[in-house]
Amino acid sequence: MNATSQIENPPVVPRRSFLAALLAAGTAGVGLLLAVPVVRFVLHPVLARTTEKSWSEVGNVSEFQSPTAPVKKLVQIEQLDGWRRTVLQKPVYVVKDSSGQITVLSAVCTHLGCTVPWVEEQKKFICPCHKGMFSLDGKLLSGPPPRNMDVLPMRVENGVVKIQYQFFRQLIPNKEVIA
Amino acid sequence: MHKPPSRVDGNKLDGDKQSVAGRLVRWNEQRTGLNSLLRYALDEPIPGGAKLAYVFGSALLFLFISQVVTGVFLAMYYVPSADHAHTTVAYIAKEVSAGSFLRSIHAYGSSAIVIVLLLHLIQTFTYGSYKGRRELLWMAGCILMALMLGMAFTGYLLPWDQKAYFATTVGTNILSEVPLIGNALKSLLRGGTEMGTLTLSRFFVLHVFLIPGLIFLFVAQHIYLFRKAGAAGPATSDPENAGLPSERFYPKQLIMDMGFALLIIVVLGLFAWHSPTSLGPRADPSETAFLPRPEWYYIPVFQYLKYWTPSTAVIGILVIPGIIGLLLVGLPFFDRTLERRPWKRPISVGMFAAIFLALGFFGIQSHREDANNPGVATQIQKQKQQEEEFMKQPFQPESVVAGGAAAATASLDGSAAQGQKLFVDQSCNACHGDAGVGGGVGPKLIGVGKKYDAQKLESLMKSPSAAMTAGGMPAVDLKPDEMKALIAYVESL
Numbered sequence: 001m002n003a004t005s006q007i008e009n010p011p012v013v014p015r016r017s018f019l020a021a022l023l024a025a026g027t028a029g030v031g032l033l034l035a036v037p038v039v040r041f042v043l044h045p046v047l048a049r050t051t052e053k054s055w056s057e058v059g060n061v062s063e064f065q066s067p068t069a070p071v072k073k074l075v076q077i078e079q080l081d082g083w084r085r086t087v088l089q090k091p092v093y094v095v096k097d098s099s100g101q102i103t104v105l106s107a108v109c110t111h112l113g114c115t116v117p118w119v120e121e122q123k124k125f126i127c128p129c130h131k132g133m134f135s136l137d138g139k140l141l142s143g144p145p146p147r148n149m150d151v152l153p154m155r156v157e158n159g160v161v162k163i164q165y166q167f168f169r170q171l172i173p174n175k176e177v178i179a
Numbered sequence: 180m181h182k183p184p185s186r187v188d189g190n191k192l193d194g195d196k197q198s199v200a201g202r203l204v205r206w207n208e209q210r211t212g213l214n215s216l217l218r219y220a221l222d223e224p225i226p227g228g229a230k231l232a233y234v235f236g237s238a239l240l241f242l243f244i245s246q247v248v249t250g251v252f253l254a255m256y257y258v259p260s261a262d263h264a265h266t267t268v269a270y271i272a273k274e275v276s277a278g279s280f281l282r283s284i285h286a287y288g289s290s291a292i293v294i295v296l297l298l299h300l301i302q303t304f305t306y307g308s309y310k311g312r313r314e315l316l317w318m319a320g321c322i323l324m325a326l327m328l329g330m331a332f333t334g335y336l337l338p339w340d341q342k343a344y345f346a347t348t349v350g351t352n353i354l355s356e357v358p359l360i361g362n363a364l365k366s367l368l369r370g371g372t373e374m375g376t377l378t379l380s381r382f383f384v385l386h387v388f389l390i391p392g393l394i395f396l397f398v399a400q401h402i403y404l405f406r407k408a409g410a411a412g413p414a415t416s417d418p419e420n421a422g423l424p425s426e427r428f429y430p431k432q433l434i435m436d437m438g439f440a441l442l443i444i445v446v447l448g449l450f451a452w453h454s455p456t457s458l459g460p461r462a463d464p465s466e467t468a469f470l471p472r473p474e475w476y477y478i479p480v481f482q483y484l485k486y487w488t489p490s491t492a493v494i495g496i497l498v499i500p501g502i503i504g505l506l507l508v509g510l511p512f513f514d515r516t517l518e519r520r521p522w523k524r525p526i527s528v529g530m531f532a533a534i535f536l537a538l539g540f541f542g543i544q545s546h547r548e549d550a551n552n553p554g555v556a557t558q559i560q561k562q563k564q565q566e567e568e569f570m571k572q573p574f575q576p577e578s579v580v581a582g583g584a585a586a587a588t589a590s591l592d593g594s595a596a597q598g599q600k601l602f603v604d605q606s607c608n609a610c611h612g613d614a615g616v617g618g619g620v621g622p623k624l625i626g627v628g629k630k631y632d633a634q635k636l637e638s639l640m641k642s643p644s645a646a647m648t649a650g651g652m653p654a655v656d657l658k659p660d661e662m663k664a665l666i667a668y669v670e671s672l
């Protein structure tokens with residue numbers, strides 16, 4: 001049979017190679033095209049902002065008029081971690097100095113991380129854990145803490161005080177942001 | 180010293196033996212045999228030549244691989260827990276770059292598999308390709324079909340939206356109709372009597388590990404048995420010895436197969452691009468009005484099951500499907516003649532067509548019943564709207580309250596609640612963590628109440644041990660009732 005003999009002999013090499021190249025190129029092309037969404041999908045957390053800390057509202061400027069005592073505020077901190085949003089509440093102190101400059105202090109003691117209360121009778125921040133003492137503007141007065149109270153990045157938007165809450169490394173003389 | 184054997188006596192291969200590429204191919208071939216394997220695959224003889232009718236098997240393999248690839252990537256963001264599943268799927272669909280596209284390819288891919296599976300079944304059935312020592316090949320195919328339907332069923336629950344939850348509730352309820360062991364089976368599949376997070380875990384494991392593992396196994400067997408028996412060729416030929424001139428798989432059949440695969444992926448891509456799979460609102464088990472409807476390919480079965488009352492259910496869900504399943508799986512044993520032409524096999528072809536007609540009828544009937552019942556039509560329309568509205572809303576991340584302290588407060592009695600306030604005011608939480616979960620500095624306090632009694636705790640707090648002092652623990656100076664409250668709280672941890 002003529003057809004059989006034709007099939008028994010393998011097709012000539014150039015035709016096979018050409019088709020093979022065509023198929024390989026086609027497959028590679030489609031594969032590359034499909035790889036685009038896959039790569040974008042995988043790289044999403046790297047390219048988009050999926051973990052971020054936003055500015056937290058502290059309160060209206062009008063609430064912070066007293067230059068003699070700090071105002072304690074609990075701020076809501078939202079941290080976005082992929083599909084989770086962690087909400088933390090952290091205490092901060094808003095202090096206004098004689099020149100009208102507003103400063104926001106983290107209430108975390110620079111020694112071992114206790115929350116420092118304002119003691120009105122002594123006009124000082126006194127840490128309950130190891131008696132570290134700080135002045136109204138957060139300057140270290142005495143005790144084991146290695147540095148002043150930490151100042152948080154602050155800005156005023158439309159009369160609203162906003163901060164970026166940060167955590168600082170304890171027990172070292174220089175301020176170092178850890179989160 | 181004996182003379183080492185010559186190194187050029189390897190397999191004879193194509194290509195220029197002097198060129199780098201040729202030497203590389205030979206090097207690889209001598210170690211892996213990959214070239215011979217590829218040659219064996221491409222040189223598969225097809226009696227009667229290549230045909231478009233033969234493309235469905237390889238298309239199924241292609242679709243399965245596509246499902247595996249997209250599935251693996253989806254798992255990069257998915258969490259199989261009733262708490263997070265819906266949020267993570269919404270995150271994939273609404274936030275992640277190309278997430279909606281990949282999810283849609285995966286979801287529409289399941290429909291494509293069902294369609295191509297039916298085409299493959301119809302083709303091999305009408306061509307009588309199960310004949311001629313192909314019983315095991317056919318049975319492996321039947322098992323693969325069951326496994327694929329299992330994949331569709333288990334995958335449907337994973338997004339944990341309303342339709343997924345309620346459709347699976349109905350789907351798993353069918354099991355309880357099985358006599359004697361029905362409820363035990365249902366509980367086994369659900370991981371309890373009710374649907375819940377354990378059901379989701381089980382379905383996830385089935386969908387991602389167990390069933391795919393079995394599919395890989397049976398695909399390998401199916402392909403092996405197919406090559407062992409050889410391609411059957413056209414329906415007019417003898418199934419054991421076609422006696423026709425054969426054509427090699429490569430290039431014509433391969434081009435047809437690849438062309439069809441390309442068509443499938445283009446169609447899937449267009450669907451995914453233009454109408455992405457939607458996600459409904461999160462499953463709410465307390466919702467009573469929700470009308471579950473399965474995916475389109477399960478609608479005929481869904482409708483069929485409506486016709487059975489509790490007293491006749493055994494016939495409907497066990498006897499009839501059992502007989503049909505047995506007829507299908509055992510087909511090569513019942514239909515033993517070597518006659519392959521469909522018009523010469525009226526009984527088997529007639530039964531096969533009758534089953535398909537019945538399924539089609541049930542599908543149309545289901546659609547008509549839903550459309551003709553105003554209450555049902557309105558509710559289904561409402562569900563569709565709710566789904567569209569949910570898709571329009573921006574992604575809502577899952578809110579987590581740090582430390583879970585708020586949740587713990589609710590269950591505390593008066594004294595311990597006061598103690599919790601002191602725990603925060605005295606900055607105990609700074610070192611021991613919120614709710615005593617432990618922090619960087621101090622040890623965790625959870626369970627400390629079981630280790631020490633109230634008296635011991637009080638003395639330790641008033642005068643800490645040397646080790647505690649070294650760790651930074653100050654002496655606690657409180658009024659007696661405050662100390663009592665603080666200890667009550669610490670003991671509650």
